[in-house]
Amino acid sequence: MQAAIETVKPTEGDRQAISLFLVAFNESVVGSQGYAPVAILIRDAENGTVVGGLWAEFLNDWLHVDLLFVPESLRRSGVGTHIMRAAEALATERQCVGIWLDT
16 A cells, blocks of 8 residues: 555544554454543533533543543533532443543
C-alpha cells in the first residue's frame, strides 16, 4: 500500500475511522478491552435539547470521562455532582478499578 498523507479539518467520521482501526488492532493483541461508550445528558426540560452532560467510555476496567459540561446557568446547583455520582455508580456496577477524568 502507498500512503497519501494530508492535514485536514477533521470530521467525527474521521475520528471514528481511526478509532475502529485502533480498537481492532488492540483487541487482536490483548483481547477485548470491554469498550463501551456511555453518556449522561442534560436536556432542556422545555424542548428536550441537549445542553450539556458527560461523555465517557468504559475501557480496560476503567471509566474514561472524555467530556463534561454543565451550562453556566446550572453551575453550583448540584447538577455536576449528580452527573459525576451517576458516572461513579455506573463504574461501580461494571466493577471498574477507577475513573479517569480528562476534560
